[in-house]
Amino acid sequence: MIALLLAVIVGASVFGVFHGVRMYRAEVKLPTDLALALEVGATRTTAVGSAVDRLGIRWAPLVLRLMGPGRVARKRRQIDMAGNPAGLTIDRYAARRAVYGFLGGLGALAMLLNGQLVPALLMVAFGLFWIEAGLWSAIRMRRDHIERTLPDFLDVLAVVVSAGLGFRQALERVAAKYDGPWSDEIRITLQQMDMGVSRRQAFDELRRRNDSEQVAQFVTALQQGEELGSPIVETLIAIAEDMRRTDAQNARRRAARAVPKATFAVTMFMLPGTLILLVCGFVYGANVDFGAMLGGG
Numbered sequence: 115m116i117a118l119l120l121a122v123i124v125g126a127s128v129f130g131v132f133h134g135v136r137m138y139r140a141e142v143k144l145p146t147d148l149a150l151a152l153e154v155g156a157t158r159t160t161a162v163g164s165a166v167d168r169l170g171i172r173w174a175p176l177v178l179r180l181m182g183p184g185r186v187a188r189k190r191r192q193i194d195m196a197g198n199p200a201g202l203t204i205d206r207y208a209a210r211r212a213v214y215g216f217l218g219g220l221g222a223l224a225m226l227l228n229g230q231l232v233p234a235l236l237m238v239a240f241g242l243f244w245i246e247a248g249l250w251s252a253i254r255m256r257r258d259h260i261e262r263t264l265p266d267f268l269d270v271l272a273v274v275v276s277a278g279l280g281f282r283q284a285l286e287r288v289a290a291k292y293d294g295p296w297s298d299e300i301r302i303t304l305q306q307m308d309m310g311v312s313r314r315q316a317f318d319e320l321r322r323r324n325d326s327e328q329v330a331q332f333v334t335a336l337q338q339g340e341e342l343g344s345p346i347v348e349t350l351i352a353i354a355e356d357m358r359r360t361d362a363q364n365a366r367r368r369a370a371r372a373v374p375k376a377t378f379a380v381t382m383f384m385l386p387g388t389l390i391l392l393v394c395g396f397v398y399g400a401n402v403d404f405g406a407m408l409g410g411g
Contacts, residue, residue, distance in 0.1 A: 164200070170209030177208035195325040196252035197295050207245065215241040256295045257326045261361070263296045264328050265354045272350040281346055282307070299324065328357050 178186055190204045218241020225234035267288065274284040282304070289300040299320055306316045314337060321333040332353055339349035 164206075166213045167206045167209045170211075170213035171205065173212035174205050174208035177212050178204070181208070191322070192249055192253065194323045195256070196249050197256045197298070199248070199252040202249075207249075210245045214244045217241060218244075253325055257324070259294055260296045260299070260324060260326055261328045261357075263292065263294060264332065265357045265361070267292060267296060268332070268350045268354040268357075272347045272354070275350065276347045328360070331356065 181189070186204060189207060193202055193204060193207060196202070218237045218239075221237035221240070222234040225231075225237060270291075271284055271288050274288055275281055279287065285300055286304055289297045289304070302323075303316045303320045306319065307313060311319075317333045317336065321330050324330075335349055335353045339346065
């Protein structure tokens with residue numbers, strides 16, 4: 115019974131994450147944030163929903179009310195920073211929290227009835243943190259990808275602008291040649307500007323959607339350069355150089371932190387294992403009679 119319950123929980127979670135199916139009937143109104151994403155043509159929305167969304171959507175308003183306006187606003191920002199993975203919206207997030215919470219609670223109750231405390235705690239952790247772990251991972255992966263792409267993007271943008279193309283047209287031209295999160299963000303920004311949003315506000319929204327110091331640095335330097343009237347090409351080149359210096363410094367810091375970890379692994383695992391292998395090989399090669407040593411016949 116327990117094995118069957120675990121199989122149902124794991125299968126539902128995996129199916130909900132990886133299998134996108136149509137969630138809404140024609141008469142059901144789309145969530146507000148999804149409608150806005152479709153209105154601006156956000157390329158980050160790639161799926162309409164999943165089976166887990168369909169199961170939990172009726173409980174989403176209750177989950178959102180329990181979260182409160184402050185937590186809902188913070189979670190909406192995290193979803194934006196993650197790039198709306200697989201079409202995730204705040205409503206779908208709440209639906210998945212409801213489904214995973216129910217499955218985790220049901221699994222924990224079954225484990226407790228069988229006297230299994232540790233598996234019960236694991237089921238509770240599953241219900242509380244499964245969706246959160248996926249969201250944190252998506253935010254980190256998206257930020258890393260954007261920070262790797264941004265310096266080269268700025269270099270190409272500077273070349274295109276120096277060739278005589280306007281900044282707005284250059285952004286559109288370069289973004290069309292790139293794939294990935296950063297080009298999606300640029301397209302969203304350009305589409306917002308086409309809808310009447312001011313350039314400054316559109317780039318402020320770009321900074322808000324991305325949890326990246328380099329993106330914030332890019333937007334700040336761009337706005338300051340515009341206010342001071344400095345040449346845009348020089349600004350773009352300076353930003354790219356600063357970002358590469360920052361990347362080099364971060365790489366040196368990561369390397370410095372990796373040395374103690376490597377030393378610990380060698381000292382605690384590799385060295386004792388090597389000594390054990392050497393001693394065993396020596397004893398085996400010496401043909402030691404352990405039976406005689408232990409007083410056997």
